[in-house]
Amino acid sequence: MIVEVAGVLASSKNVIAFTGAGISAESGVPTFRGKDGLWKKYRPEELATPEAFARDPKLVWEFYKWRIRKILQAKPNPAHYALVELERMGILKAVITQNVDDLHREAGTNNLIELHGNIFRVKCTSCDYGEYLKETGRVNEILSQELPRCPKCNSLLRPDVVWFGEPLPEGALRKAFRLAETADAVIVVGTSGVVYPAAYIPFIVKENGGTVIEVNVQESGITPIADFFCRGKAGEVLPRIVE
Ligand SMILES: CC(C)NC(=O)[C@H](Cc1c[nH]c2ccccc12)NC(=O)[C@H](CCCC/N=C(/NCCC(=O)O)S[C@H]1O[C@H](COP(=O)(O)OP(=O)(O)OC[C@H]2O[C@@H](n3cnc4c(N)ncnc43)[C@H](O)[C@@H]2O)[C@@H](O)[C@H]1O)NC(=O)OCc1ccccc1
Ligand SMILES: [Zn+2]
Numbered sequence: 001m002i003v004e005v006a007g008v009l010a011s012s013k014n015v016i017a018f019t020g021a022g023i024s025a026e027s028g029v030p031t032f033r034g035k036d037g038l039w040k041k042y043r044p045e046e047l048a049t050p051e052a053f054a055r056d057p058k059l060v061w062e063f064y065k066w067r068i069r070k071i072l073q074a075k076p077n078p079a080h081y082a083l084v085e086l087e088r089m090g091i092l093k094a095v096i097t098q099n100v101d102d103l104h105r106e107a108g109t110n111n112l113i114e115l116h117g118n119i120f121r122v123k124c125t126s127c128d129y130g131e132y133l134k135e136t137g138r139v140n141e142i143l144s145q146e147l148p149r150c151p152k153c154n155s156l157l158r159p160d161v162v163w164f165g166e167p168l169p170e171g172a173l174r175k176a177f178r179l180a181e182t183a184d185a186v187i188v189v190g191t192s193g194v195v196y197p198a199a200y201i202p203f204i205v206k207e208n209g210g211t212v213i214e215v216n217v218q219e220s221g222i223t224p225i226a227d228f229f230c231r232g233k234a235g236e237v238l239p240r241i242v243e
């Protein structure tokens with residue numbers, strides 16, 4: 001299987017990757033649906049909504065600060081670096097991710113499309129203010145505030161991520177769909193493939209005659225259309241595909 005997949009990639013000119021929480025599991029970042037996905041009995045879907053934030057912004061901020069602290073302890077793993085290597089080799093054209101953990105960027109991926117935002121970015125709930133906390137060096141300042149406020153208009157700041165019921169960033173979604181329409185292969189890594197419209201990506205590649213390669217420790221919503229299903233941990237399987 002691994003040799004065949006490596007062969008497909010070597011003979012492909014236009015490969016993309018589509019990743020989910022599973023690629024960061026070996027970095028110690030909790031997945032959503034895994035047994036470690038729960039936070040204080042809440043399922044992420046319950047807190048990652050505009051309604052939850054309107055109802056109890058303190059609770060939702062506590063949830064995101066908990067994840068930010070977890071992610072700050074995490075380092076990219078060999079799966080993230082294998083995708084960087086494939087991009088360096090000129091085989092991988094882009095990484096399309098559902099993850100907000102910034103680990104693809106940390107690993108060195110250049111062409112990264114974040115469909116669901118980034119947990120290290122915040123934006124104002126009323127004016128157009130927004131910042132990337134790693135750039136402004138205010139991660140700890142935000143972590144120390146119970147309810148972070150906008151430096152421009154003092155309204156509430158919120159994590160710049162896409163909540164359930166909210167539209168994805170139009171530019172990112174259009175770019176991702178266009179890449180999927182022209183890709184001759186997609187490497188699907190560590191996603192349950194149940195959150196839309198992101199989960200359409202592998203199906204668009206398939207509909208346009210591309211090859212679907214999946215890496216997951218178990219079957220997912222994508223497996224039925226996978227031409228190659230590599231069962232295993234991303235941090236162990238991807239480096240073997242690249243070497
Ligand atoms: C739950 C689902 C049914 N609901 C949706 O999809 C909804 C509703 C919906 C829309 N269209 C539909 C069509 C059909 C059905 C439902 C819908 N979608 C939305 O609400 C979207 C927004 C969806 C985005 C929500 N935000 C996230 N994240 C950011 C926030 C945050 O992070 O806090 S989604 C979030 O959950 C998802 C989690 O999935 P995965 O990443 O796959 O993680 P999971 O834990 O599920 O699975 C991990 C996998 O890894 C594997 N694994 C584990 N360890 C390893 C390992 N070591 N190696 C390899 N694999 C591994 C496991 O086996 C497993 O398979 C990710 O997308 C993640 O980003 N918005 C919208 O539709 O807006 C409309 C609209 C349009 C115009 C105008 C107004 C409104
Ligand atoms: Zn503001």
